[in-house]
Amino acid sequence: MQQQQQPVRVLVTGAGGFIGHHLVGFLKQRGYYVRGVDIKLPEFAPTHADEFELLDLRRWDNCLQATRNMDHVYALAADMGGMGFISSNHATILHNNALINMHTLEAARVNGATRYLYTSSACVYPEYRQLETNIAPLKEEDAFPAHPQDAYGWEKLVAEQACLYYTGQYGIETRIVRFHNIFGELGTWTGGREKAPAAMCRKVAVAKLTGNSEVEIWGDGEQTRSFCYIDDCLAGLYRLMQSDYRHPLNLGQDRMVTINQLAQIVAEIAGIPIVLKHVPGPQGVRGRNSDNTRLREVLGWDPQISLEDGLARTYAWIEQQVGGQLQPPHEAHLSVAR
Ligand code: NAD
Numbered sequence: 001m002q003q004q005q006q007p008v009r010v011l012v013t014g015a016g017g018f019i020g021h022h023l024v025g026f027l028k029q030r031g032y033y034v035r036g037v038d039i040k041l042p043e044f045a046p047t048h049a050d051e052f053e054l055l056d057l058r059r060w061d062n063c064l065q066a067t068r069n070m071d072h073v074y075a076l077a078a079d080m081g082g083m084g085f086i087s088s089n090h091a092t093i094l095h096n097n098a099l100i101n102m103h104t105l106e107a108a109r110v111n112g113a114t115r116y117l118y119t120s121s122a123c124v125y126p127e128y129r130q131l132e133t134n135i136a137p138l139k140e141e142d143a144f145p146a147h148p149q150d151a152y153g154w155e156k157l158v159a160e161q162a163c164l165y166y167t168g169q170y171g172i173e174t175r176i177v178r179f180h181n182i183f184g185e186l187g188t189w190t191g192g193r194e195k196a197p198a199a200m201c202r203k204v205a206v207a208k209l210t211g212n213s214e215v216e217i218w219g220d221g222e223q224t225r226s227f228c229y230i231d232d233c234l235a236g237l238y239r240l241m242q243s244d245y246r247h248p249l250n251l252g253q254d255r256m257v258t259i260n261q262l263a264q265i266v267a268e269i270a271g272i273p274i275v276l277k278h279v280p281g282p283q284g285v286r287g288r289n290s291d292n293t294r295l296r297e298v299l300g301w302d303p304q305i306s307l308e309d310g311l312a313r314t315y316a317w318i319e320q321q322v323g324g325q326l327q328p329p330h331e332a333h334l335s336v337a338r
Helices: 018-029 060-067 090-110 151-170 196-210 230-242 259-270 293-299 307-325 329-337
Strands: 009-013 033-038 051-054 072-075 115-121 173-179 214-218 248-251 275-279
Touching: 009 018, 009 060, 009 090, 018 033, 018 230, 060 090, 072 090, 072 230, 090 115, 090 151, 115 151, 115 230, 151 173, 173 230, 196 214, 196 259, 196 307, 214 259, 230 248, 230 293, 230 307, 248 293, 259 307
Parallel strands: 009 033, 009 072, 033 051, 072 115, 115 173, 173 248, 214 275
Antiparallel strands: none
16 A cells, blocks of 8 residues: 655745745645744734744743744744844844844754755845945845944844855755845734835835825935845745755845835835935945856746835735725715714
């Protein structure tokens, strides 16, 4: 009699967060058994995980519990947010994420996981390579000599090195992805931890729904970035996990836009004219773009979804969220009259 094959058992940490929640659904569709772990449940939709445990992964005992009987680990848990959060919580970020990263990796090894994917960030790249708006795209080897702008980048860089050392010393297969600004539906869009695309969709949606066309931009808005839609992120992440590539790999779009351009694209999607109001605020590095040469070489693939298409899907979802929180002007007027 033929024995039935057991599904591969996968742990996704940070499964209550934006990318982790999407990744759980993606892996379930491909037949994996998935355990999600986070300190919170997904905010906007129920998880698709087979099991979900609420665990603080700064703690070693919790990491042992999270990684028990798992074949593969996607390590996404992190204390993070957009520029506002990252630029004003250095000590907290370094402390919390260093604990999460080291304990999760060591626990995965102790518990016999065979593959471990660590989600790093473009924030590892040195500030001195990102001083101008029109900068050269960042190649993986540009990370050294190291000088990330924030504690978030330092902590990511150390965790990358830990993965490389763990492969060398213990043989656990590690994969390292450096995300460049991932965005999409079901991500944080308000409250201080949201990132530029979600914040911009929210501001434009508020402008549309209130009739006040002014949209605030931190700084002069000429700072540049590239943005990658969540479906491309998942496709790349999954390909990298299957590959035999052990070194850090960029995953993002390589089309650079200014924050002012980002605002105008979202306004066009919303179908309204906007007036940009530049105000003081944290801006991060002056310019950043992904060099996707190695991504294409290693995975034979690169992101496919245009910024406009990704933003249209994201904007539609965020406008709905904003609408749920705002009373349209005529209804506010009616409720006053009543
Ligand atoms: P997210 O904030 O939505 O998800 C991170 C999750 O980790 C959150 O749900 C949070 O509750 C959880 N977490 C925090 N502290 C924890 C703890 N002590 N124990 C257990 N869980 C904890 O962020 P995301 O955008 O989904 O990012 C996922 C990963 O990708 C993170 O490691 C992040 O640093 C990395 N990354 C993301 C981007 C991006 O553009 N979204 C860019 C670069 C790197």
